[in-house]
Amino acid sequence: MRLSIIWIIFCKEITEALRDRITLLVLVGLPLLIYPLSIMTMMGVTKHQAAVEERQVNTIAVWGVGGTALLDWLAPSTNRFKVERWQAIPASLRSELEAGRLPPPPPRTNVPAAPNLRRPGLPRLPTVPEAVPDDAVLQAARGVVSGKQADAVLVIWPGFDDAQQRHDLGRVAVYYDSILPRSAQAWSRLSGQLGQFRQQLLKERQRERGLPDGFAKALDVRGDDVAPAQRQIRNVLGQVLPPMLILLALVGAIVAATELTAGEKDRATMQTLLCAPVRSFEIVVGKFMTIWGISLISALANIIGLGLTIWRLAAMLHVDVIQFGTLAMIGGLLLPASWTIAALFLAVAALARDAKDAGNCLGATAIVVMLPVGATLMPGAELDAWTCCVPLVNLSLLIRTLMNGPVASHLLFLTLLSSLAYAGLALALAARVFGREQILLGGSFSWRGLLQSDRQRPAVPTPGLVLTWFPLAVVGLFYASLALAEHNVSTILLVTQYGVLLLPVLVLAGVRKYPLAQTFSLHRPHGRSIVGSVLIGLTVSVALAGLVLRVAPPPDSVLSEMQEVMQLGDHPAALWKLWLVLALTPALCEETFFRGLMLSGLRRWGPWAAIGLTALLFGLLHGSIYRLLPTFILGLVLGYVVWRSGSLYCSLLIHALNNGLIATLVWSSKGQALDIPSVPWSLTLGALVVTGLGVALITGPKPPPPA
Amino acid sequence: MRVTNPPLDSPQLVDPVQTEKAAMVALAAESLVKQFETVTAVKGVSLTVSAGEIVGLLCPNGAGKTTALRMLAGILTPTAGRVVVNGLDLQAHPLAAKQQIGFLSGDTQLYHRLTAREVLRYFGRLYGMADGQLTNRIEQLVTELEMAAFADRPCRTLSTGQKQRANIARAFLHRPSVLMLDEPTAALDVISGQFIIEAIRRERAAGRAVLISTHIMSEAEELCDRIYLLHEGGIADHGTLAEILARAGCASLTEAFLRYARPRTGNLDFPGA
Numbered sequence: 001m002r003l004s005i006i007w008i009i010f011c012k013e014i015t016e017a018l019r020d021r022i023t024l025l026v027l028v029g030l031p032l033l034i035y036p037l038s039i040m041t042m043m044g045v046t047k048h049q050a051a052v053e054e055r056q057v058n059t060i061a062v063w064g065v066g067g068t069a070l071l072d073w074l075a076p077s078t079n080r081f082k083v084e085r086w087q088a089i090p091a092s093l094r095s096e097l098e099a100g101r102l103p104p105p106p107p108r109t110n111v112p113a114a115p116n117l118r119r120p121g122l123p124r125l126p127t128v129p130e131a132v133p134d135d136a137v138l139q140a141a142r143g144v145v146s147g148k149q150a151d152a153v154l155v156i157w158p159g160f161d162d163a164q165q166r167h168d169l170g171r172v173a174v175y176y177d178s179i180l181p182r183s184a185q186a187w188s189r190l191s192g193q194l195g196q197f198r199q200q201l202l203k204e205r206q207r208e209r210g211l212p213d214g215f216a217k218a219l220d221v222r223g224d225d226v227a228p229a230q231r232q233i234r235n236v237l238g239q240v241l242p243p244m245l246i247l248l249a250l251v252g253a254i255v256a257a258t259e260l261t262a263g264e265k266d267r268a269t270m271q272t273l274l275c276a277p278v279r280s281f282e283i284v285v286g287k288f289m290t291i292w293g294i295s296l297i298s299a300l301a302n303i304i305g306l307g308l309t310i311w312r313l314a315a316m317l318h319v320d321v322i323q324f325g326t327l328a329m330i331g332g333l334l335l336p337a338s339w340t341i342a343a344l345f346l347a348v349a350a351l352a353r354d355a356k357d358a359g360n361c362l363g364a365t366a367i368v369v370m371l372p373v374g375a376t377l378m379p380g381a382e383l384d385a386w387t388c389c390v391p392l393v394n395l396s397l398l399i400r401t402l403m404n405g406p407v408a409s410h411l412l413f414l415t416l417l418s419s420l421a422y423a424g425l426a427l428a429l430a431a432r433v434f435g436r437e438q439i440l441l442g443g444s445f446s447w448r449g450l451l452q453s454d455r456q457r458p459a460v461p462t463p464g465l466v467l468t469w470f471p472l473a474v475v476g477l478f479y480a481s482l483a484l485a486e487h488n489v490s491t492i493l494l495v496t497q498y499g500v501l502l503l504p505v506l507v508l509a510g511v512r513k514y515p516l517a518q519t520f521s522l523h524r525p526h527g528r529s530i531v532g533s534v535l536i537g538l539t540v541s542v543a544l545a546g547l548v549l550r551v552a553p554p555p556d557s558v559l560s561e562m563q564e565v566m567q568l569g570d571h572p573a574a575l576w577k578l579w580l581v582l583a584l585t586p587a588l589c590e591e592t593f594f595r596g597l598m599l600s601g602l603r604r605w606g607p608w609a610a611i612g613l614t615a616l617l618f619g620l621l622h623g624s625i626y627r628l629l630p631t632f633i634l635g636l637v638l639g640y641v642v643w644r645s646g647s648l649y650c651s652l653l654i655h656a657l658n659n660g661l662i663a664t665l666v667w668s669s670k671g672q673a674l675d676i677p678s679v680p681w682s683l684t685l686g687a688l689v690v691t692g693l694g695v696a697l698i699t700g701p702k703p704p705p706p707a
Numbered sequence: 708m709r710v711t712n713p714p715l716d717s718p719q720l721v722d723p724v725q726t727e728k729a730a731m732v733a734l735a736a737e738s739l740v741k742q743f744e745t746v747t748a749v750k751g752v753s754l755t756v757s758a759g760e761i762v763g764l765l766c767p768n769g770a771g772k773t774t775a776l777r778m779l780a781g782i783l784t785p786t787a788g789r790v791v792v793n794g795l796d797l798q799a800h801p802l803a804a805k806q807q808i809g810f811l812s813g814d815t816q817l818y819h820r821l822t823a824r825e826v827l828r829y830f831g832r833l834y835g836m837a838d839g840q841l842t843n844r845i846e847q848l849v850t851e852l853e854m855a856a857f858a859d860r861p862c863r864t865l866s867t868g869q870k871q872r873a874n875i876a877r878a879f880l881h882r883p884s885v886l887m888l889d890e891p892t893a894a895l896d897v898i899s900g901q902f903i904i905e906a907i908r909r910e911r912a913a914g915r916a917v918l919i920s921t922h923i924m925s926e927a928e929e930l931c932d933r934i935y936l937l938h939e940g941g942i943a944d945h946g947t948l949a950e951i952l953a954r955a956g957c958a959s960l961t962e963a964f965l966r967y968a969r970p971r972t973g974n975l976d977f978p979g980a
Binding site for chain 2: 008009012267272
């Protein structure tokens with residue numbers, strides 16, 4: 001893989017893409033315009049409507065005799081109500097009411113309110129009102145309200161005045177149509193006024209009987225929401241914004257992926273490119289970077305458009321909704337989101353026959369991708385060990401969590417790591433598609449063609465293979481350890497180490513018939529190398545603890561968690577068991593995986609890239625940001641030792657000694673907290689010197705190592 | 708009467724002229740086979756092109772010409788057989804071998820939103836040409852192929868003839884020792900076609916090996932030093948124009964071509980001369 005070629009392809013593709021004015025307008029211009037315009041327009045319209053509604057006067061048809069006190073109460077609000085007695089009432093109904101023959105419907109039974117099961121954030125569904133029995137009054141009122149002869153009908157049932165005088169229950173009914181805005185407004189105003197009237201009546205009755213003010217009310221309950229307004233707004237934004245941003249990043253990626261793959265097939269320029277002295281993987285990476293870039297540009301344009309609008313809104317509402325730092329972090333998280341999308345879409349679009357086909361395939365893929373992301377709108381979806389391994393869902397949840405406060409660093413790390421793993425898988429798929437000549441030249445697509453193995457299989461693992469293998473192992477490890485979460489630490493460690501790391505690698509080597517000695521560097525080491533390895537194994541942990549933990553000390557919680565793991569749970573374990581589970585097993589499994597398969601797979605990229613990348617992946621696999629640096633450096637040492645000595649046995653020895661010594665140290669502390677960061681400088685320097693001496697002693701085996 | 712082309716190391720190659728040519732062979736295909744899922748598109752094609760020679764590849768549509776050319780250019784991997792470019796095995800050393808090939812297909816478009824000059828610059832950089840050298844070479848080609856009037860216009864605005872000139876420039880750009888031209892004059896008017904033919908002749912004079920496929924028989928008669936007749940995925944006959952005409956007992960290449968092609972396929976989709 002030559003970076004210069006990738007860069008040349010990237011530059012050309014991005015230049016071409018950005019020259020397409022329509023793409024640019026859709027991806028960048030529109031978001032910058034559409035958010036401010038639409039939200040400002042919406043606000044303007046809402047404001048105008050509110051003003052219009054405020055000025056509206058509702059016509060209330062009052063049917064029934066008496067109720068003068070009630071109507072007097074409504075009378076001063078002439079700017080809100082226009083009361084019309086007997087308006088539009090059928091003559092028969094009027095005579096019935098006047099004659100007092102029409103009894104009021106039976107009072108509604110008071111159903112005890114259901115306990116409030118509403119979870120925060122869940123929008124309340126409108127409840128279907130209890131069916132009102134159809135009677136003559138209701139039918140007549142419905143005709144009047146629906147016919148807009150009045151906005152509401154207030155019926156004063158016969159005997160209202162008598163009941164009031166007896167201090168009994170006076171009964172009225174309001175008929176309104178919730179679908180008609182004016183009628184709904186009339187109900188809302190009227191119920192407010194009637195409620196006040198009721199309060200007034202209660203007060204009078206209490207006063208007349210010399211009862212205290214709180215007699216009828218008995219209990220005053222006041223609920224205060226302590227969440228400040230800005231947090232409430234942020235919560236709503238946090239739910240809606242992340243899926244929207246991911247959707248918008250998808251739109252950019254669809255446009256770019258179609259143009260860069262199927263478009264190039266349509267114009268037959270793909271074969272020109274394939275004639276050039278360029279590897280297909282370089283084309284894949286160059287195109288991937290372009291799609292990533294464009295998807296990012298489009299998502300960022302959306303963030304800017306949205307951010308400016310939110311700020312403007314916040315200023316108008318006098319709340320500080322979202323800080324610049326949060327917005328910048330969200331922008332940063334769009335990097336992994338769009339790289340996952342870009343890699344997936346590149347693979348899918350490359351499978352398509354032409355641009356139209358690509359549009360269809362990508363549309364379908366976008367829907368499949370958006371379904372789980374849309375599901376994050378549901379309340380209760382939270383970022384945890386499970387969800388942070390689900391592609392895109394994890395980023396959507398991460399953005400939401402970020403908007404509401406800080407995020408636990410291990411979840412952040414896991415999310416980024418799993419995103420990287422999924423993008424790696426998608427990119428490997430894209431590379432595979434690009435390796436299939438028939439698919440690439442616009443021939444018909446078949447799964448068999450895509451999945452069947454290469455005709456000439458290389459005798460040793462390739463970089464492509466091991467770089468696909470690693471994300472698979474990461475995903476496997478996460479899910480295996482989560483599935484085993486109920487079991488004790490040693491079971492989890494043994495199963496994941498042997499089952500996920502070692503066994504699949506051995507099966508792979510067996511199926512593909514790799515030469516074992518060459519692939520896994522199973523050569524007898526030189527005596528000097530063994531001595532050197534023992535020296536390194538005995539001292540490297542102290543050197544690393546003294547150096548790295550000084551620079552980046554992990555929080556106590558991480559240390560105590562590690563200490564718990566190193567004791568295999570709560571109970572003190574036997575020392576032999578500690579060595580078996582924590583030293584020999586990881587040494588065997590991890591060394592076979594990293595210094596065996598990965599190092600030999602990356603060998604053709606030269607020692608710097610092979611050792612460095614293997615060490616980086618080794619560090620990443622340890623799944624904690626605090627362990628990244630020490631494990632990375634240890635990985636560098638182990639990689640160098642295997643490269644130089646040509647023997648995996650050396651790194652096995654170092655790894656087992658290193659882990660075993662740490663486990664013994666923890667075991668001997670008998671559960672007391674270890675004060676690792678305070679390794680004295682003298683000890684650190686001494687350990688460093690011995691480690692350096694060990695490294696210098698490593699030498700090649702008698703027969704030269706395979707190059 | 709199927710005449711198969713002998714492989715390079717065949718003892719039949721003892722003719723002194725042939726031996727001399729074999730020493731300068733720039734492109735050699737040895738028993739190329741390409742099997743798609745159910746169809747065998749190319750069934751054992753062997754051919755050679757020497758430096759300073761134009762070799763024609765004539766065949767009816769669907770006879771496997773495009774597949775064969777794509778294998779020769781390293782776009783498709785042969786199911787069996789191998790391609791050797793100046794002594795380099797194309798499959799074993801794809802990057803080094805492709806460096807010496809210039810490929811042009813009649814249906815190839817250019818990048819719509821780049822100018823002709825930008826397209827040339829892009830491919831020049833992919834072929835590893837240094838900036839200064841690349842600029843000089845582009846200027847030289849723009850002059851030689853009379854592209855100055857449109858070299859800085861976006862390719863989507865170019866006419867068919869202009870596009871093909873830019874495409875030719877792209878194929879010649881990195882001074883490849885082997886040129887593979889798949890119907891380079893298809894869809895061009897007589898003037899543009901003749902312009903391209905002249906450019907190809909100049910490349911021969913400069914010592915390049917040229918493999919050209921065409922449906923225009925007069926063009927093949929006029930241009931090619933040797934001709935391969937491809938039929939149903941195999942070589943039906945090959946040799947100089949005179950040799951082919953003599954063997955077929957025909958007066959023109961068109962007649963000879965029909966003679967080989969017709970009896971086997973019956974209803975032939977054949978554009979003719």
